[in-house]
Amino acid sequence: MxxxxxxxxxxxxxxxxxxxxxxxxxxxxxxxxxxxxxxxxxxxxxxxxxxxxxxxxxxxxxxxxxxxxxxxxxxxxxxxxxxxxxxxxxxxxxxxxxxxxxxxxxxxxxxxxxxxxxxxxxxxxxxxxxxxxxxxSEPESLPQNVVLRMPQCLFLKKHTSYHKVPFTEILWLEAESNYTLIHTKGETYTYSLVLKSFEEKLPSETFVRVHRSFIVNISNITGIDGNTLLFGKNHVPVAKSVRDDLFKKLNII
Known part of the structure; x- marks a missing residue:
């Protein structure tokens, strides 16, 4: 796409x-x-x-x-x-x-x-x-921090244009102070919005909040090491309070 x-x-x-x-x-x-x-x-x-x-x-x-x-x-x-x-x-x-x-x-x-x-x-x-x-007729700028959802993707703004980012390309989202970093297979997008703003726009069957600072796309997890999820060479922590429910979603015994 x-x-x-x-x-x-x-x-x-x-x-x-x-x-x-x-x-x-x-x-x-x-x-x-x-x-x-x-x-x-x-x-x-x-x-x-x-x-x-x-x-x-x-x-x-x-x-x-x-x-x-x-x-x-x-x-x-x-x-x-x-x-x-x-x-x-x-x-x-x-x-x-x-x-x-x-x-x-x-x-x-x-x-x-x-x-x-x-x-x-x-x-x-x-x-x-x-x-x-x-x-x-007299154009005005739209808000810079706009996140738009269509059925299978997000429209994310980078510089002056929207990019169409399929859900399947998103790896994980990370809260950093009042910013959210969206890590995809190709690049990282930075938004001055809290993580909750994105959680509401993502399909809950695929995107799971695994930590107060992380939402992951479980379909893109490549491995598990203790309380850490692997996305290739990258590591995302899992809170103990959600570990058991997450592993059930992943069908891990």
Whole structure:
């Protein structure tokens, strides 16, 4: 699984679609595809996966971006950002009815595109859908310490971009004062959030609190040495109070 956020663009003006795609790729996102109509977009979604969509409201043909939005909500349950050159009350009200995660006005700049995508991810995967579409015209920064969960992974922020980190890649999490270190198979992420904030977002059948300062992914344990869990050459302590319950989970006799 790629660690990049995948974005599907549904835009019937080829030059605009290409421009958006280049902007997104320069920002470190992965453009899943560029499609210019509703029917092909639905067919694509039936056969492929994406994390988020950018959808023009005014698509050519009998079906508009509003129609696609309704289908996304009913069948695919994905976040989407509306693109539009219209900001009148009628258009915004119609858009509000299908609950986009954000609303991006044309023409836009790089920062507005990035903030709209981050805002949409935050609104959807953070389970904080706005009452009205949030219009990105004067961009503001989102909180830096945002942890977003989707079904099989976390979106973790590093520098200026989200990385998609599958649960299977996470080894253990470690509390260090008011910070949490997330150790994965590839790198370590540092968040100025307490360990409890992560415990609530991780599947309890796989991630177990083994110590006041450690949560481990039991599927990635490579060995046990007394009251210590091994992850390759790395050691994680186990509190005596949880040792017996943990060993039952691991089917150790």
């Amino acid at each position: 790629s660690d990049k956020i995948k974005i599907l663009i549904v835009e019937d003006e080829i030059m605009i679609a290409e421009d958006i795609a280049m902007r997104l790729e320069d920002m470190g996102y992965e453009v899943a595809d560029k499609i210019d109509n509703v029917d092909e977009a639905v067919e694509w979604l039936e056969q492929n996966q994406t994390d988020i969509l950018l959808v023009d409201i005014s698509l050519q043909g009998d079906k508009t971006g509003l129609d696609l939005a309704a289908i996304i909500n009913e069948r695919f349950h994905l976040p989407f950002v509306f693109l539009s050159s219209l900001a009148n009350n009628t258009t915004v009200e119609k858009a509000r009815q299908v609950q986009p995660a954000a609303y991006l006005l044309k023409p836009f700049n790089d920062r507005q595109v990035k903030v709209s995508v981050d805002m949409a991810l935050h609104n959807f995967y953070g389970k904080k859908k706005p009452q009205e579409p949030e219009t990105v």
